[in-house]
Amino acid sequence: MPKTPVLTIAAESAFLPVAVSFVKKTCQGYGFSQKETTALVLAAEEIFVYLNKLNPGTMISISCRSKPYLMELTLEFTAENFNLRAFNLTSTVDVEYESSLEELGLLIAGRMVDSFSINQTGGKIHMSLMKYMGYKEAAATGYTPGPMVSRTIDRPDPLEVRMVAGMIHESESMADLPFFFKTPLMVADMHEAGDLAALILKDRQNTIAGGLFWKSLNRNTAEILGPYIYGQTGASQMGEELVEKCLEAIGKENFTGVICRHYGHDLPEQYFETIGTLSGKKIFFRQLQEDTGTCAWLHPSIAADIADRYERLFLPRNIIAPADDVRPRTPYTVISSEVNRAADTVVMHPLVLGQDVLETVAAHCLLFQSDGYQTILFTLDLGNSAHAGWIPALTENGFTTALLVPYGGKGDLLTLAYHHPNRGGK
Amino acid sequence: MNTFSVAHLVPDHIAAFEQYIPSRPDDELKKLYGCDRIFRLNNNENPLGPPPEARNVIKRFSPEKAAVYPNGDAFHLRSKLSRHFGKDPDQFIVGNGANELISFVIKAFCREGDNIITADKTFAVYEWVAQFSGFNARLIPLKEFGFDAAGMAAAIDERTKILFVCNPNNPTGTYWDIDTFRTFMSAVNGKKIVVLDEAYCEFVEKEDYPDGMKLMEEYPNLVVFRTFSKMYGLAGLRIGYLAGSVEVVDVIRKTCVVYSVNAVAQDAAIKAIDDQDHVLKTRRLMAEARHYLGRELDRLQLPHVIGETSYIMVKLPMSDSLAYRKLMRHGIMIRSMTGFRFPNYIRVSLSEMEMMEAFIKALTEIL
Numbered sequence: 001m002p003k004t005p006v007l008t009i010a011a012e013s014a015f016l017p018v019a020v021s022f023v024k025k026t027c028q029g030y031g032f033s034q035k036e037t038t039a040l041v042l043a044a045e046e047i048f049v050y051l052n053k054l055n056p057g058t059m060i061s062i063s064c065r066s067k068p069y070l071m072e073l074t075l076e077f078t079a080e081n082f083n084l085r086a087f088n089l090t091s092t093v094d095v096e097y098e099s100s101l102e103e104l105g106l107l108i109a110g111r112m113v114d115s116f117s118i119n120q121t122g123g124k125i126h127m128s129l130m131k132y133m134g135y136k137e138a139a140a141t142g143y144t145p146g147p148m149v150s151r152t153i154d155r156p157d158p159l160e161v162r163m164v165a166g167m168i169h170e171s172e173s174m175a176d177l178p179f180f181f182k183t184p185l186m187v188a189d190m191h192e193a194g195d196l197a198a199l200i201l202k203d204r205q206n207t208i209a210g211g212l213f214w215k216s217l218n219r220n221t222a223e224i225l226g227p228y229i230y231g232q233t234g235a236s237q238m239g240e241e242l243v244e245k246c247l248e249a250i251g252k253e254n255f256t257g258v259i260c261r262h263y264g265h266d267l268p269e270q271y272f273e274t275i276g277t278l279s280g281k282k283i284f285f286r287q288l289q290e291d292t293g294t295c296a297w298l299h300p301s302i303a304a305d306i307a308d309r310y311e312r313l314f315l316p317r318n319i320i321a322p323a324d325d326v327r328p329r330t331p332y333t334v335i336s337s338e339v340n341r342a343a344d345t346v347v348m349h350p351l352v353l354g355q356d357v358l359e360t361v362a363a364h365c366l367l368f369q370s371d372g373y374q375t376i377l378f379t380l381d382l383g384n385s386a387h388a389g390w391i392p393a394l395t396e397n398g399f400t401t402a403l404l405v406p407y408g409g410k411g412d413l414l415t416l417a418y419h420h421p422n423r424g425g426k
Numbered sequence: 427m428n429t430f431s432v433a434h435l436v437p438d439h440i441a442a443f444e445q446y447i448p449s450r451p452d453d454e455l456k457k458l459y460g461c462d463r464i465f466r467l468n469n470n471e472n473p474l475g476p477p478p479e480a481r482n483v484i485k486r487f488s489p490e491k492a493a494v495y496p497n498g499d500a501f502h503l504r505s506k507l508s509r510h511f512g513k514d515p516d517q518f519i520v521g522n523g524a525n526e527l528i529s530f531v532i533k534a535f536c537r538e539g540d541n542i543i544t545a546d547k548t549f550a551v552y553e554w555v556a557q558f559s560g561f562n563a564r565l566i567p568l569k570e571f572g573f574d575a576a577g578m579a580a581a582i583d584e585r586t587k588i589l590f591v592c593n594p595n596n597p598t599g600t601y602w603d604i605d606t607f608r609t610f611m612s613a614v615n616g617k618k619i620v621v622l623d624e625a626y627c628e629f630v631e632k633e634d635y636p637d638g639m640k641l642m643e644e645y646p647n648l649v650v651f652r653t654f655s656k657m658y659g660l661a662g663l664r665i666g667y668l669a670g671s672v673e674v675v676d677v678i679r680k681t682c683v684v685y686s687v688n689a690v691a692q693d694a695a696i697k698a699i700d701d702q703d704h705v706l707k708t709r710r711l712m713a714e715a716r717h718y719l720g721r722e723l724d725r726l727q728l729p730h731v732i733g734e735t736s737y738i739m740v741k742l743p744m745s746d747s748l749a750y751r752k753l754m755r756h757g758i759m760i761r762s763m764t765g766f767r768f769p770n771y772i773r774v775s776l777s778e779m780e781m782m783e784a785f786i787k788a789l790t791e792i793l
Contacts, residue, residue, distance in 0.1 A: 247769035252550070254444035270743050271770060287747035288764050292450045293458035314751035316458035 006063040011051040030066035036131045043112040055079045068189035075127045135183035145231040148203035156200040162188045164211040168228045175343045212242040220407045222255040228264040239266030256407040260284040276403035296382040299391035322388040328353045333360035344374040357393040376418035383411020439560045461757035467775040468761040472659035477701035480694040487690045496689035506696045522686040524666040533681040535587040536561045544590040547767045552590040572600035579613035588619045597773045599733015603634040621649045628657035630734040646671040658698040663691035715776035722786045756788035
């Protein structure tokens with residue numbers, strides 16, 4: 001992996017071509033296509049221009065990091081009054097007002113990339129914009145494995161990863177899979193980048209009958225994808241062996257737990273606990289370490305419900321209610337949204353709690369509903385005291401608790417599901 | 427105010443390493459899990475506590491002595507060990523528990539690019555210390571719950587410095603017999619340091635169990651670890667020791683932190699080591715608990731591994747971390763084994779019958 005190139009420059013109009021050229025040349029140097037390069041260049045340009053208008057001359061660091069399947073553009077700067085609101089998917093501009101037009105650039109930048117994350121500490125902003133490599137649809141192989149003789153579980157080579165990913169792609173519904181399974185080559189690239197680990201079932205004749213993948217979701221939680229086994233009798237035993245080997249591998253890593261949202265018929269449920277249901281599918285989880293307890297910041301409106309879940313899951317927690325007289329200081333709310341069109345699902349994450357939280361959440365729900373999304377979710381980190389302030393706006397907008405992932409964030413990660421008032425729930 | 431970012435100062439092998447988070451104190455756990463007492467069956471502590479004479483030393487320890495540094499290299503304890511085992515005092519190093527000794531040995535022999543070899547499912551500290559010191563830990567899979575002597579020997583290369591063998595193994599309780607040990611030492615052929623961790627040796631009664639203290643006279647590359655934490659009930663004072671040839675121990679001593687072993691621990695250990703009656707009493711208690719648990723686990727149809735130590739391993743039809751939480755609600759603290767690469771297994775310390783019966787009752791309820 002080459003060292004990440006970094007450009008630190010003043011946000012002055014005169015230096016805009018330098019910044020643009022840096023992003024363009026770096027993307028090209030990493031072998032990104034014209035389409036993806038243009039998207040990242042445009043995003044960087046719009047943010048640079050906005051920053052130049054807001055705080056002329058402020059220093060900005062731009063870095064580009066490449067992996068086989070994505071390019072990540074990172075921007076770091078210090079700016080007061082940087083309006084993150086434009087990154088809301090529901091943001092619009094009012095052409096009557098110049099200040100609104102200035103934010104158009106940010107809005108464009110947010111739409112240009114596949115995902116973004118923003119961390120704001122005081123006036124310091126760390127923005128990460130990611131664009132995935134474009135992949136062609138995979139041609140069907142029609143491969144069905146025969147019965148295996150003397151099977152083993154192995155770490156696969158790149159070709160074997162593609163083969164197993166192809167089998168999964170062809171056999172499972174994309175609605176039940178993460179988006180990157182749409183193209184087996186992307187799965188293989190993620191594996192090559194070290195962002196996806198895998199185990200496969202094979203025999204002495206190199207018959208490959210399935211496998212299991214896992215990846216990091218965040219610092220605390222890993223996600224198992226699978227097991228998926230095809231054309232075998234006794235597949236449930238094979239599923240158990242795959243999960244056991246996977247847990248042996250993950251068990252000494254840094255994760256506190258592992259979640260299983262995407263799996264086939266042969267998941268050995270005795271290795272997991274059920275922590276909730278999403279879109280009618282059970283979600284499995286297991287802790288990898290002994291639970292020594294933590295605290296959960298919970299608004300009183302849902303505290304009893306969550307306490308009941310903690311009791312059922314035997315989780316030792318101190319429930320703390322936030323002060324009820326704290327009002328958001330910033331006027332605007334910012335939400336990041338993770339969209340999975342194949343699964344008709346959108347997951348929202350809180351970024352900035354503003355005074356317009358009720359309306360902003362409602363606007364997001366309306367947008368996603370009108371776009372036809374069947375599952376609309378919102379996640380809150382119960383270890384983050386600031387997230388408790390979102391709960392009244394969410395419950396008032398029709399969200400109810402759906403899933404509780406122990407230590408899924410700084411503390412437990414709570415997922416709430418949206419129920420449209422006129423549809424009587426999903 | 428200047429901002430300080432520590433990230434650029436942290437070596438990659440440390441950044442990739444996660445800190446170990448020990449269990450909270452009992453009073454905190456009782457509050458969190460809502461139980462009024464905790465039976466600690468997680469750390470293989472001796473339920474009989476220290477031998478009587480060691481208890482007296484602890485009781486009589488004068489508060490004034492707390493203001494005085496302990497002897498820096500445990501002079502009297504090393505003298506005692508030399509008489510007890512018939513060796514030179516310079517063949518011993520006393521440390522703040524075996525964990526510190528592991529660190530001394532690795533620091534003494536490894537340099538950048540070197541590796542150590544041990545098993546994949548054993549006491550994790552060998553692997554941890556090697557990794558956070560920047561050395562490669564080669565982990566050889568266990569064979570039928572025991573260390574794979576041939577596999578370890580085959581993994582040796584020119585950059586291998588130390589082979590760690592936990593005998594009996596924690597957590598499986600299996601051990602190498604004398605023949606397996608000799609075959610392994612022949613394969614190593616005096617070219618590498620072999621550490622035989624005998625933390626649980628005093629619990630083993632089998633005739634064919636190799637005694638590292640005697641064997642080191644034949645094998646100058648052999649280093650033996652022992653502890654006062656298990657059989658001698660001094661876990662809270664943190665004291666263990668290593669022994670080897672003078673030539674090897676002199677090298678290890680260069681990396682030692684002096685004054686790391688407190689005065690009361692040194693004094694208590696001197697009194698503990700000779701108490702054979704304590705050893706026999708503990709073994710009787712362990713045998714009773716082992717027999718009882720074996721029978722009850724058979725009745726519950728739960729696969730289990732009973733070795734020659736003060737603990738057993740049980741395979742559960744549920745996640746071991748869930749079992750931990752459920753058992754904690756009953757005031758029973760066991761060790762979940764996913765972190766030892768044994769998913770769905772728990773390790774249970776052998777203890778007094780009251781605790782063993784409480785464990786089986788709670789286990790029956792949660793299954």
